[in-house]
Amino acid sequence: RAAGNRRIAMIVKNLGNSYFDACANGAKQAAGEIGGIDIIYTASAKPTAEDQIAVIDAQIAQKVDGIIVSANDADALVPVGKKAAQRGIKVMSFDSAIAPAGRLVHLSASSTPLIGAKQVQMIAKTLGGKGEVAILSAASTMTNQNSWIEAMKEEWKKPEYKDMPLVATVYGDDQDDKSYREMQGLIKSHPNLKGVISPTTIGIRSGAKAIVDGDLVGKVFITGLGLPSEMKDYVLKGACDTFAIWNPVEYGYSSTFIMNDILNGKPTSEGSKLSMGKKGETTVGKDGECIMGEPFVFDKSNVEEFAKIF
Amino acid sequence: MNAPVTQESQDRYTVLDRPPWRLRDALLRWEVILVILLVLTVVVNSLVSDVFLDVYNLADATSNFSEMAIIALAMALLILVRDIDLSVAAIVALASMSIGYAAAAGWSPAMLFVVGIGVGLLCGAFNGALVTWFRLPSIVVTIGTMSLFRGLTQVILGDQALTKYPQPFLDLGQNYFIQMTETSVPWLFVPPVPLSFLIFLILAVVFGIVLHTTAVGRKLFAIGSNPIAARFSGIPVDRLRFFLFVLSGIMSGLAGALLTARLGSMRSNIAIGWELDIVTMVILGGVSIAGGVGSILGVFLAVLVLGLVRFGMSINNIPGQVVSVYIGALLIAVISIPRIFEKLRGWRAGR
Amino acid sequence: MTALLKSRELILALILAIAVAAIGAYDSVFVQWQNISDMLTETSVLFMMALAQMVVILTRGIDLSVAANLALSGFVAALVSQYYPDVPLVLMIATGVAVGLLLGMINGGLIAILGIPPIVVTLGTLAVYRGMIIILAGGDQVNASEMGVEFQAFPKQAFLGLTTPIWIAIGVTILFWLFLNLTRTGRGFYAVGGNPVAARYCGISQGWQEFLAYSIAGAVSGLCGYLWVARYGVAYSEIASGYELTVIAACVIGGVSIGGGVGTVAGTVLGALFLGIVNTALPVLQISPFWQMAIAGAVILAAVVINARAERRPDKLILPEARRLGRTSRAMRRAGT
Amino acid sequence: MPDPVLTLTGVSKSFPGVRALHDVSLSLTPGRVTALIGENGAGKSTIVKILTGIYRPDAGEIRVKGEARHFASPRDAWAAGIAAIHQETVMFDELTVAENIFMGHMPVGPTGAVDWAGMRARSADLLNRIDAPIPPAFPLKRLSVAQKHLVEIARALSHDAQVVIMDEPTAALSANEIDDLFRIVAQLKAEGHAIVFISHKFDEIFRIADDFVCLRDGEKVGDGPIASVNEAQLVRMMVGRPVDQVFPKREVPIGDVVLSVKNLSNATEYADVSFDLRKGEILGLYGLVGAGRTEAMQGLFGITPMTRGTVTLEGRRLSIGSPSDAIRAGISYVPEDRQDQGAILSLGIRENITLANLGKYVRGLFLSRALEMTETRRLGRRLAVKAANWEQRLAELSGGNQQKVVIAKWLATRPKVIVLDEPTKGIDIGSKAAVHDFIGELAGDGLAVVLISSELPEVMGLADRLIVMKEGRMVEEFQRGRWSAEEIVGAATGARKEAA
Ligand SMILES: Nc1ncnc2c1ncn2[C@@H]1O[C@H](COP(=O)(O)OP(=O)(O)OP(=O)(O)O)[C@@H](O)[C@H]1O
Numbered sequence A: 001r002a003a004g005n006r007r008i009a010m011i012v013k014n015l016g017n018s019y020f021d022a023c024a025n026g027a028k029q030a031a032g033e034i035g036g037i038d039i040i041y042t043a044s045a046k047p048t049a050e051d052q053i054a055v056i057d058a059q060i061a062q063k064v065d066g067i068i069v070s071a072n073d074a075d076a077l078v079p080v081g082k083k084a085a086q087r088g089i090k091v092m093s094f095d096s097a098i099a100p101a102g103r104l105v106h107l108s109a110s111s112t113p114l115i116g117a118k119q120v121q122m123i124a125k126t127l128g129g130k131g132e133v134a135i136l137s138a139a140s141t142m143t144n145q146n147s148w149i150e151a152m153k154e155e156w157k158k159p160e161y162k163d164m165p166l167v168a169t170v171y172g173d174d175q176d177d178k179s180y181r182e183m184q185g186l187i188k189s190h191p192n193l194k195g196v197i198s199p200t201t202i203g204i205r206s207g208a209k210a211i212v213d214g215d216l217v218g219k220v221f222i223t224g225l226g227l228p229s230e231m232k233d234y235v236l237k238g239a240c241d242t243f244a245i246w247n248p249v250e251y252g253y254s255s256t257f258i259m260n261d262i263l264n265g266k267p268t269s270e271g272s273k274l275s276m277g278k279k280g281e282t283t284v285g286k287d288g289e290c291i292m293g294e295p296f297v298f299d300k301s302n303v304e305e306f307a308k309i310f
Numbered sequence B: 001m002n003a004p005v006t007q008e009s010q011d012r013y014t015v016l017d018r019p020p021w022r023l024r025d026a027l028l029r030w031e032v033i034l035v036i037l038l039v040l041t042v043v044v045n046s047l048v049s050d051v052f053l054d055v056y057n058l059a060d061a062t063s064n065f066s067e068m069a070i071i072a073l074a075m076a077l078l079i080l081v082r083d084i085d086l087s088v089a090a091i092v093a094l095a096s097m098s099i100g101y102a103a104a105a106g107w108s109p110a111m112l113f114v115v116g117i118g119v120g121l122l123c124g125a126f127n128g129a130l131v132t133w134f135r136l137p138s139i140v141v142t143i144g145t146m147s148l149f150r151g152l153t154q155v156i157l158g159d160q161a162l163t164k165y166p167q168p169f170l171d172l173g174q175n176y177f178i179q180m181t182e183t184s185v186p187w188l189f190v191p192p193v194p195l196s197f198l199i200f201l202i203l204a205v206v207f208g209i210v211l212h213t214t215a216v217g218r219k220l221f222a223i224g225s226n227p228i229a230a231r232f233s234g235i236p237v238d239r240l241r242f243f244l245f246v247l248s249g250i251m252s253g254l255a256g257a258l259l260t261a262r263l264g265s266m267r268s269n270i271a272i273g274w275e276l277d278i279v280t281m282v283i284l285g286g287v288s289i290a291g292g293v294g295s296i297l298g299v300f301l302a303v304l305v306l307g308l309v310r311f312g313m314s315i316n317n318i319p320g321q322v323v324s325v326y327i328g329a330l331l332i333a334v335i336s337i338p339r340i341f342e343k344l345r346g347w348r349a350g351r
Numbered sequence C: 001m002t003a004l005l006k007s008r009e010l011i012l013a014l015i016l017a018i019a020v021a022a023i024g025a026y027d028s029v030f031v032q033w034q035n036i037s038d039m040l041t042e043t044s045v046l047f048m049m050a051l052a053q054m055v056v057i058l059t060r061g062i063d064l065s066v067a068a069n070l071a072l073s074g075f076v077a078a079l080v081s082q083y084y085p086d087v088p089l090v091l092m093i094a095t096g097v098a099v100g101l102l103l104g105m106i107n108g109g110l111i112a113i114l115g116i117p118p119i120v121v122t123l124g125t126l127a128v129y130r131g132m133i134i135i136l137a138g139g140d141q142v143n144a145s146e147m148g149v150e151f152q153a154f155p156k157q158a159f160l161g162l163t164t165p166i167w168i169a170i171g172v173t174i175l176f177w178l179f180l181n182l183t184r185t186g187r188g189f190y191a192v193g194g195n196p197v198a199a200r201y202c203g204i205s206q207g208w209q210e211f212l213a214y215s216i217a218g219a220v221s222g223l224c225g226y227l228w229v230a231r232y233g234v235a236y237s238e239i240a241s242g243y244e245l246t247v248i249a250a251c252v253i254g255g256v257s258i259g260g261g262v263g264t265v266a267g268t269v270l271g272a273l274f275l276g277i278v279n280t281a282l283p284v285l286q287i288s289p290f291w292q293m294a295i296a297g298a299v300i301l302a303a304v305v306i307n308a309r310a311e312r313r314p315d316k317l318i319l320p321e322a323r324r325l326g327r328t329s330r331a332m333r334r335a336g337t
Numbered sequence D: 001m002p003d004p005v006l007t008l009t010g011v012s013k014s015f016p017g018v019r020a021l022h023d024v025s026l027s028l029t030p031g032r033v034t035a036l037i038g039e040n041g042a043g044k045s046t047i048v049k050i051l052t053g054i055y056r057p058d059a060g061e062i063r064v065k066g067e068a069r070h071f072a073s074p075r076d077a078w079a080a081g082i083a084a085i086h087q088e089t090v091m092f093d094e095l096t097v098a099e100n101i102f103m104g105h106m107p108v109g110p111t112g113a114v115d116w117a118g119m120r121a122r123s124a125d126l127l128n129r130i131d132a133p134i135p136p137a138f139p140l141k142r143l144s145v146a147q148k149h150l151v152e153i154a155r156a157l158s159h160d161a162q163v164v165i166m167d168e169p170t171a172a173l174s175a176n177e178i179d180d181l182f183r184i185v186a187q188l189k190a191e192g193h194a195i196v197f198i199s200h201k202f203d204e205i206f207r208i209a210d211d212f213v214c215l216r217d218g219e220k221v222g223d224g225p226i227a228s229v230n231e232a233q234l235v236r237m238m239v240g241r242p243v244d245q246v247f248p249k250r251e252v253p254i255g256d257v258v259l260s261v262k263n264l265s266n267a268t269e270y271a272d273v274s275f276d277l278r279k280g281e282i283l284g285l286y287g288l289v290g291a292g293r294t295e296a297m298q299g300l301f302g303i304t305p306m307t308r309g310t311v312t313l314e315g316r317r318l319s320i321g322s323p324s325d326a327i328r329a330g331i332s333y334v335p336e337d338r339q340d341q342g343a344i345l346s347l348g349i350r351e352n353i354t355l356a357n358l359g360k361y362v363r364g365l366f367l368s369r370a371l372e373m374t375e376t377r378r379l380g381r382r383l384a385v386k387a388a389n390w391e392q393r394l395a396e397l398s399g400g401n402q403q404k405v406v407i408a409k410w411l412a413t414r415p416k417v418i419v420l421d422e423p424t425k426g427i428d429i430g431s432k433a434a435v436h437d438f439i440g441e442l443a444g445d446g447l448a449v450v451l452i453s454s455e456l457p458e459v460m461g462l463a464d465r466l467i468v469m470k471e472g473r474m475v476e477e478f479q480r481g482r483w484s485a486e487e488i489v490g491a492a493t494g495a496r497k498e499a500a
């Protein structure tokens, strides 16, 4: 690394996950645009708070300038976040938040209510507002999935969904085989099931595969948060009508720009504005929450084009 | 008569008090290999990175493995007597959850530790009872209780996290228990020490003394070497094994309390997968999985080697899974060294 | 052999039948053909992995690296499919098997030649194999759309109402049965695990038997790696993580003794079936997901306790009256005729 | 005399720190039984293992029918026509009788598949040949020790070997089974096999052997036809000095009753065992193998606690639930199964000897190595344990020396009552004298001894009183001087009762 460069560590939940790889690519892109920044992209072997703390400790030991984290646990990372702050290291979270006490700002891809509402709206549109729906989530311990499910249930209270009851919530633990089995179980135990929402990239791809494999295309639809490269086939085959996600490349990109502003001494109090490079600006909200934008919706018309990118 | 016969037989063989000291034997001792490895780790790390030899960094590094290391002490004794406890991480979860609820009910920090240790004790007793009463292999029982204990945590906790703890309790886990104190001499100072590492140090000394110098320790070696003969020698084999499972539960409960204080939050996946890391520590420490062989010093050294290798690699930004590859390779390589020497000696002798 | 020996499998089969009947009575979906077929397909990998693990355990060993091996060899097979889509499917599967075999041979070599305890070797290679996936691909994964169509379609094809994974599992099971019961090498596993010293005195090479056992476990893991990756349409470092313990649990439920030398193909198949049913029945029965792990744990414990009861040796029957009542003499007479 | 079928010339073998064999030569002739004799650790079993391809000699040559052979594995030895019954039990408990007989050389059919039916048929033939009607499909774990032994013999025969080696085959057998075995040996001899027979019992050697080879400390010190030597000469050759051959009975005053056992019973193994044992008394317990002596005494010792009956020691009712209860009360038990129940092979001599009463060596909180060492040296020398040093692991000692260490362990507990279960099983003649002397001395010091032995001369030489057991019950009691070998064996087999 060039001497005098700033070092920003991007610490994600786990490696070998194309979503986070895309985020890191975005971060490197931003670093190139800004100049004078080195990105350290790393993660622990297991997606647990304990292991992530060890990785953050190693970054603190190196006295990096800033740390961007996708947290495995919101509260458990607070102490280590505070320790970093004490040693003059700026901490922010993206994707999956650290509780406010442990970081300066959190960049949400989109607002939680919006993400939740969006997914309910997507399945309602696909099903025409009629039919049983279930949720296939990641592990029951994952904070962002849980808060989206809360938001979905909030949206569900609206009268237009009265013919579209939520019948079950199951957990595939972000493992393909378990998600697949849970999906099969859902289909069998709820013969009238029409739709499934899966707010996780692993859940949605395994769920879609179970639909295709079970010859249920047209009978059951899945939606949720997925990656175009993984979902392309299933959209084309019809297991999935629409799904959403933000662009993870942009997500990493924006986070890096925000961190750059913080390192440059920009205030992070409520109401201050932080740059997201060519994505514009974001305004810091309550508890240091920032929002990148709206989730982007994919369907037959655009999925192939984006599949080439992420 | 035959009195002279026995008189004569006293002097028939000269039997030495102990084997003659040989350099090769000493060098091939497990602990010596580990010391060399430890020195190597420190030297290489401090050459590669200038932030390695920093007392605060090292103190932080110890807090990341001390809880596991505490459990490893009990696991070493279990493996020594040919048992194993794969449910330790699940016990940590169950204990941590109980602490979470007790904290929410407003219990004092001391009581939280008591709760953690108490729950651990119960879990350990459950394991011990299944293993000794039903005469089941411990690896099988604890694979079952591993699911059962963590499953119970999930049943009770669902998707919730427990995050309310009294501040003094959190301070125990998050601040240094002994503060850095410098003296007028630059190289003479009291380093900062986290509570968990301090407890590990004290326990390691206690375990080492009990195992290597007391009658109980000798009995454990006997059980590990031949449990049937040990029973015939009047050693309460099942009672001691039961006790070791309880001990393993207690250590897991204690580790659970320390971990909860350090994290300030717990979910049902806390400490997941620790069991294999702990077994790795014990095995690298030279405790034989076949029973009857091992030392606490070895386990202590292995804990430091593993912890510092891991820390050293992460400050060089090597990702977690790649670190695991090195650790796995290290484990096999180190265990192979004496065997390769033996083979070589055998070949040379054969020729 | 004698009915006495088979009693353990009988008990297990009985429990299984009762469980299926009870679940079926509670929810008829469970006993519909579609569900049973799905269940068998899902369990077929477990069948094969458990059988291979059984051979390892027979030699007093244990292989903790099977799941990591499955992930790595599945990943390599997927890479072949991604970069050389024109390679015939058979060769892709063969690649998976070959990689698995190689990894198994590494385990076997370390264990048999250097004499390192199996748990140590496989604990080490477990981390190494899984990490190799990250190193190999720089963190990339292979997605469904990147794998060949045929590559993914194969595990879904059905003949005579059964999918290919089921047929493969049946074939592998028969092979294992023939191998373990009708070959000298097969009986050698029992000898080496039952009494290693005695096996040595009988001219059976412990090292060779061990090497073979881990190689077999490796090759089967490779085959299952392909099936897994093709079935779930994704290959990356975390697939089948923690699966090794499920495989061992299946063996143990099936009555394979961790102490070595004891275990049958029938028992292991029943053990795998048992876990397969538990894993697939819980979602179908709409049991709260939070309960699933606890129930699985309780079931494993119950199964091993029952097994231990069934296996408990009768005391020595020295007193004539005890012998008259005892089973030993009766069984002896039966075996004699 | 026919040509030798097998010759061994200049064979040497060392283990780390031990020279087990040095320049040993011997030859075996068809139709003759060669006895291999020597003290514990003399190297007898090492020769057996070299002949069966388990160890490779460091130097020397093996010739079979004049042709030099190298045995890399037991298979090579079988191929050369050599089969052995080893000193260690070499059996697979979980497999069937037929598999035990044919493990390592199972018959295969044309497809390469194991021919189970053929294997069972051949097993049945072999077993019939030695009058042992054990069903070949029967699981081995359900056989008695004697039956297992027959299976081992059948296995040795299954190779169609010209040379059959038996390493202490009689150590675990009682008189009747030994007679059966000798019948088989005679039959093999008549069929033209060359037989190697290893035993520490001289009566057996003189009964069955034609030639002898004597080893001392790994070297051959004599050989020739057995008729050319007498027992005293053999012993001198073996030990290197004269040893008094008769088991001398020490006359000691018999004191008050120490132990009183009434109606000791459990459900399946023994019933109504009752006796009084006095200070200084040696009570013999005789019976066929499998008569339940071991089980009854293990019941007394708390291994498989009795279900009925009372045990009174020095007037105090005991309730013994575990060995530690028994040891605390002052009862010790030297088990018959050295490898599993007696010796802790991976621990050293010192650690073994002090194990049963560790409390005695504790100073403050810690074990005192010095105290342990004193006791180890005292007992080790007393029993003439042959070892390089007192820390040597038991695994590296010969079988007989292991047994001595196990006896030393129990003597170290200084009990009031000691039960010795086949204490001299596998012990050489010199050490046996030492053990016997020691037993006498213990009695002289006021210890009460129960001696289980399947060796009739031993019990008759040492015991003050003799109880014979059969099928889990006491059948007769004899007083010293008022017994004969015929009466005792008759009681043990049941022949006596039927005659009466
Ligand atoms: N595997 C081994 N490693 C080291 N030393 C050994 C080994 N096997 C035997 N020895 C040593 O070799 C010597 C000869 O042992 P061996 O077993 O042949 O004696 P033996 O004559 O059969 O005695 P016994 O009558 O007690 O059976 C002994 O000193 C023994 O300690």
Ligand SMILES: Nc1ncnc2c1ncn2[C@@H]1O[C@H](COP(=O)(O)OP(=O)(O)OP(=O)(O)O)[C@@H](O)[C@H]1O
Binding pocket: C316, C317, D141, D142, D143, D144, D145, D146, D287, D288, D289, D290, D291, D292, D293, D294, D295, D337, D452
């Ligand atoms: N039927 C059997 N099943 C399992 N193990 C047996 C059986 N018979 C004997 N054994 C084993 O062999 C050892 C010796 O038993 P043995 O047949 O000599 O009976 P015993 O009661 O010890 O004879 P004795 O009364 O002559 O001492 C026992 O310790 C036991 O473990």
Ligand SMILES: [Mg+2]
Binding pocket: D044, D045, D046, D087, D167, D398, D399
């Ligand atoms: Mg011998």
Ligand SMILES: [Mg+2]
Binding pocket: D290, D293, D294, D336, D421
């Ligand atoms: Mg006996």
